Amino acid sequence: MATPTTRRGFLTFLVAAPTLTVATNLTADALPSLPAPAEITDLGDLLILAGTPTANMLVLEVTPDGEVRFQLPRAEVGQGITTAVAMLVAEEMDVPVSDVRVSLSDARAELLFNQLTGGSNTIRSVYGPVRRTAAAARARLVAAAAQQWKAQSATLSTRDGSVVAPDGRTATFGDLTAAAAKLTSTITAQPKSEEQHRVVGTSQPRVDARAMVTGQMRYTLDLDVPGAMPTVVRRPPTINGSVRTVDDSAAKAMPGVIAIAVVPTGVAVMAETFGQAIAAKDALEVTWNRGTVDELSDADIKAKLRAATLPFVVPPLLTQHIDGEFDFAFVSHAPLETNSAIADVRADRAEIWAGLKSPIVAKQTIAAALGLPQDSVTVHVTQGGGSFGRRLFFDAALEAAQISKAMRRPVKLMWTRVDDMRHGRARSASHHKIRATYALGQVLTFEHRVASVETDFRHGLGEILTATAAHLPVGGNLSFAQTVFLTTVKVPYHFGVVTQLLNEVPLRMHTGSWRSVYSANTRGAEEIMVDELAARLGKDPVAFRRETLKTDRQRAVLDKVAAAGEWGRTMPQGFAQGVGFHDEYKSCTACLVEMDARDPKNPRVIKAVIAVDVGRPINPLGVRAQMLGGLTDAISTTLRAGLHIEKGLPLEGSYSQFHYARQKDSPPQVEIHVMPANGEPGGAGELGVPAAVGAIANAYARATGIKPRSFPITFPVDFDPFPR
Amino acid sequence: MPKYTFSVNGKPVSVDVPADMPLLWVLRDKLGVKGPKFGCGIGVCRACTSHLDGGEIQPCVTPVAQAAGKQVTTIEGLADGDKLHPVQEAWLEQDVAQCGYCQPGQIMAAVALLRRTPSPTDADIDKIENVCRCGTYFRIRQAIKNAAQKM
Numbered sequence: 001m002a003t004p005t006t007r008r009g010f011l012t013f014l015v016a017a018p019t020l021t022v023a024t025n026l027t028a029d030a031l032p033s034l035p036a037p038a039e040i041t042d043l044g045d046l047l048i049l050a051g052t053p054t055a056n057m058l059v060l061e062v063t064p065d066g067e068v069r070f071q072l073p074r075a076e077v078g079q080g081i082t083t084a085v086a087m088l089v090a091e092e093m094d095v096p097v098s099d100v101r102v103s104l105s106d107a108r109a110e111l112l113f114n115q116l117t118g119g120s121n122t123i124r125s126v127y128g129p130v131r132r133t134a135a136a137a138r139a140r141l142v143a144a145a146a147q148q149w150k151a152q153s154a155t156l157s158t159r160d161g162s163v164v165a166p167d168g169r170t171a172t173f174g175d176l177t178a179a180a181a182k183l184t185s186t187i188t189a190q191p192k193s194e195e196q197h198r199v200v201g202t203s204q205p206r207v208d209a210r211a212m213v214t215g216q217m218r219y220t221l222d223l224d225v226p227g228a229m230p231t232v233v234r235r236p237p238t239i240n241g242s243v244r245t246v247d248d249s250a251a252k253a254m255p256g257v258i259a260i261a262v263v264p265t266g267v268a269v270m271a272e273t274f275g276q277a278i279a280a281k282d283a284l285e286v287t288w289n290r291g292t293v294d295e296l297s298d299a300d301i302k303a304k305l306r307a308a309t310l311p312f313v314v315p316p317l318l319t320q321h322i323d324g325e326f327d328f329a330f331v332s333h334a335p336l337e338t339n340s341a342i343a344d345v346r347a348d349r350a351e352i353w354a355g356l357k358s359p360i361v362a363k364q365t366i367a368a369a370l371g372l373p374q375d376s377v378t379v380h381v382t383q384g385g386g387s388f389g390r391r392l393f394f395d396a397a398l399e400a401a402q403i404s405k406a407m408r409r410p411v412k413l414m415w416t417r418v419d420d421m422r423h424g425r426a427r428s429a430s431h432h433k434i435r436a437t438y439a440l441g442q443v444l445t446f447e448h449r450v451a452s453v454e455t456d457f458r459h460g461l462g463e464i465l466t467a468t469a470a471h472l473p474v475g476g477n478l479s480f481a482q483t484v485f486l487t488t489v490k491v492p493y494h495f496g497v498v499t500q501l502l503n504e505v506p507l508r509m510h511t512g513s514w515r516s517v518y519s520a521n522t523r524g525a526e527e528i529m530v531d532e533l534a535a536r537l538g539k540d541p542v543a544f545r546r547e548t549l550k551t552d553r554q555r556a557v558l559d560k561v562a563a564a565g566e567w568g569r570t571m572p573q574g575f576a577q578g579v580g581f582h583d584e585y586k587s588c589t590a591c592l593v594e595m596d597a598r599d600p601k602n603p604r605v606i607k608a609v610i611a612v613d614v615g616r617p618i619n620p621l622g623v624r625a626q627m628l629g630g631l632t633d634a635i636s637t638t639l640r641a642g643l644h645i646e647k648g649l650p651l652e653g654s655y656s657q658f659h660y661a662r663q664k665d666s667p668p669q670v671e672i673h674v675m676p677a678n679g680e681p682g683g684a685g686e687l688g689v690p691a692a693v694g695a696i697a698n699a700y701a702r703a704t705g706i707k708p709r710s711f712p713i714t715f716p717v718d719f720d721p722f723p724r
Numbered sequence: 725m726p727k728y729t730f731s732v733n734g735k736p737v738s739v740d741v742p743a744d745m746p747l748l749w750v751l752r753d754k755l756g757v758k759g760p761k762f763g764c765g766i767g768v769c770r771a772c773t774s775h776l777d778g779g780e781i782q783p784c785v786t787p788v789a790q791a792a793g794k795q796v797t798t799i800e801g802l803a804d805g806d807k808l809h810p811v812q813e814a815w816l817e818q819d820v821a822q823c824g825y826c827q828p829g830q831i832m833a834a835v836a837l838l839r840r841t842p843s844p845t846d847a848d849i850d851k852i853e854n855v856c857r858c859g860t861y862f863r864i865r866q867a868i869k870n871a872a873q874k875m
Contacts, residue, residue, distance in 0.1 A: 077823055078821075078822035078823025078824065078858050079822070080822070205816060205819040206819055206821060208821075208824065209815070209816050209819060209820075209821055209824075210816065211824075212821040212824030212827050212828075213799075213808070213812045213815045213816060213820075213821065213827060213828075213831060214759075214799065214800065214802075214803060214808070214812065215758070215759025215760075215798065215799030215800045215828045216759075216800075217824050218758070219761075219825060221752075221758075221762070222758040224756075230749075230753055255742060272753065273741075273745065273749040273750075273752075273753035273754065274749050274752070274753060274762070275745050275746050275748075275749035275753070276745075276749075278765070334857055335823070335825075335857055336761070336763050336769065336771055336823065336825040336826045336855065336856075336857045336858075337761070337763075337823070337825045338762075338763075384823065385761070385823045385824070385825030385826075386822075386823040386825060386857045386858055387823075388857070414762065416765060417763065417764040417765060417766075417769070621819050625819065625822055625860070625863075628859060628860065628862055628863065629822060629858050629859040629860070630859075631859065632856075632858075632859020632860075632861060633859060635859075636859075654764050654766055654768055654769075655763075655764055655768050655769045655855050656764075656766070656768040660855060660857060661859065661861070662852075662853055662854075662855065662861075663849060663850050663851075663852050663853070663854075663861045663864065663865065664850040664851070664853075666859070666861035666862060666865070667862065668846045668862075668865060670862040
């Protein structure tokens with residue numbers, strides 16, 4: 001089997017120094033703002049920088065039957081990166097996309113910081129290295145043909161998986177792969193110039209779509225690992241509670257039950273089927289020790305956040321000003337595939353299967369928990385049924401390993417939906433204070449103070465930021481959270497003196513980054529204030545954004561939605577348009593929605609028009625899919641989806657209670673315009689949420705006359721909570 | 725334990741399980757039919773949606789006893805060999821799936837809708853309650869409309 005790998009010849013790859021982007025085309029009546037930290041170096045730059053030393057340690061194989069296999073050290077959870085990467089490989093090697101198989105790498109500790117899937121950074125970070133790797137493989141195949149034919153490589157071309165000579169001779173890559181692997185000379189190659197691209201930039205359906213629509217796609221729980229039997233965990237009545245006593249006499253006698261074990265997170269039950277495991281788990285008699293936030297409810301959390309919100313600098317005395325305060329509830333990631341993992345732990349080794357966005361940290365943590373050397377723990381990354389940030393953590397993988405060790409059996413662990421919603425992670429609740437001052441038609445200052453329950457970044461991000469913090473041009477000794485905040489969130493407008501500050505309240509709850517991390521709430525609230533500022537200044541919301549945005553590229557997406565969405569058209573009573581804008585991940589987007597809010601308690605987004613500039617779209621069809629997902633997330637979290645915390649536990653336990661949007665909440669009209677390529681690829685996965693949050697909230701305000709201040713807007717406890 | 729005999733995707737099967745065991749676990753854990761997915765266990769996410777004698781069911785809340793003597797169809801049984809069902813074709817044309825986990829249930833719900841209502845309106849499509857956490861609803865809607873035209 002030929003395995004031409006590609007370290008050789010590519011050690012010179014360097015990430016270009018982050019470039020300073022300052023607007024030069026200021027319109028007359030906007031007071032310029034200094035660049036925000038995120039405009040100089042954003043989180044993605046830091047992730048790329050940290051991954052650079054190992055960026056080219058990629059594995060590409062050409063099989064004798066001509067299939068190109070590429071191992072991607074990232075997680076696929078629906079965002080479409082396996083398709084985009086297959087396109088990059090196909091482009092460079094002149095093979096059909098259908099001949100490229102992209103698989104997910106096992107945890108590879110040698111990759112150091114280069115196996116984290118987050119920050120909408122996959123395409124940004126692999127665009128160069130994947131193309132270089134594929135170009136190198138192609139060059140070696142061409143060189144092998146040249147050697148066989150005693151020809152010059154430069155005279156040969158490649159087409160459809162074959163090398164072609166000027167005289168018409170051809171040899172397939174499959175036929176050449178063994179010879180190519182034996183070449184000893186150093187062969188250098190450059191990726192194609194972007195003008196030559198024929199695949200990249202065209203819409204390609206997902207490579208795994210057929211498997212998905214025929215039920216053949218295999219997720220973690222669908223794998224058949226010998227001996228791994230269905231297992232669930234009885235969990236405490238409050239977050240982080242622990243087992244005091246267990247009476248398992250009834251459970252043990254139930255049909256199908258195989259094993260019961262106490263682990264740090266609860267009592268694990270294994271049975272022949274999940275149905276039996278769940279029934280036996282419910283039959284356990286367990287008493288519990290207290291958790292870490294037992295007395296805490298929403299009102300307490302809100303009070304803590306308000307108390308932690310840092311003061312403004314500018315007093316509201318000398319100028320005209322506008323203030324706004326906003327609250328956002330906790331939100332479950334709620335991927336449809338709950339936390340799940342398979343673990344086979346033996347005395348001297350362990351093997352793990354799970355959807356993991358930080359598999360190296362998972363491997364290290366699991367090895368430490370089991371008392372095994374890291375090299376003895378193999379971690380396989382399976383394709384995940386959604387993530388939205390959740391699978392940055394490996395809670396189920398660690399727990400499955402602990403259960404397997406305790407039971408001395410392979411384990412197939414599934415969290416129930418109630419487990420996943422109540423004991424899984426969530427986006428932290430946050431409180432926002434925004435003050436803008438203005439005079440003579442322009443904004444003089446714009447201050448935003450954010451207080452948030454601490455977001456857990458202990459999935460390797462801290463190490464990455466430590467390794468790269470020296471490269472941050474601003475900020476000094478920032479905490480990890482503040483670094484993430486300042487390298488992701490920025491006001492895209494010239495609003496004079498702009499300051500954004502985050503303060504976190506540490507509460508021992510299960511939190512984690514949720515699609516766009518701080519930006520959905522922070523930028524969403526800011527977009528509401530932009531509309532309110534525009535109203536104060538007597539300006540149209542689109543016109544006001546247009547004159548204060550910093551770049552022409554930003555204005556172009558705004559103009560696109562205003563034109564395509566017929567901004568300003570007359571709407572009946574109770575209906576309204578709303579607009580929002582966001583710039584992050586070196587990409588920017590505008591969103592225009594139309595809302596039916598005749599019943600203010602039951603508003604519906606009936607139309608959405610989105611424009612998106614990702615610099616260089618690899619797969620416009622995939623980019624549109626991500627923007628559609630971001631829109632639906634924004635509809636959900638702005639209007640109805642959140643978690644109520646009561647006495648140390650979320651009340652919501654399933655989709656009948658956590659109101660993530662359904663078809664009836666989704667607009668029957670959606671247009672998504674992808675702007676033409678104009679630079680390097682930016683990120684897309686999380687980009688869609690913040691602008692849509694702003695647009696939806698603004699449409700609601702315009703339709704109802706009610707200023708939205710607390711999210712989700714409609715948030716009653718309209719259900720009987722499940723027992724604890 | 726009682727023995728239940730029924731067909732799954734056209735093949736007869738017999739299982740020895742308690743009468744109240746949800747069909748989902750019989751399919752997945754006893755018979756190795758992995759297309760129907762677990763998402764909630766209470767019939768609200770509908771990721772497991774399948775058909776019983778052609779009608780829509782949620783196997784996670786359907787006791788196995790109810791399937792006795794009947795025909796169970798899961799996503800795996802929808803295509804005719806390599807020839808996909810028009811709804812599956814429409815799903816590919818719209819590139820509906822993202823993570824794909826809910827899509828077997830979405831497709832089975834759409835097929836059931838089109839059987840009841842061959843030309844569904846937007847209001848008819850709105851009644852499908854299957855959760856798609858990736859938020860692909862608009863593409864689902866388009867795919868259902870396109871499939872309706874084909875069928």
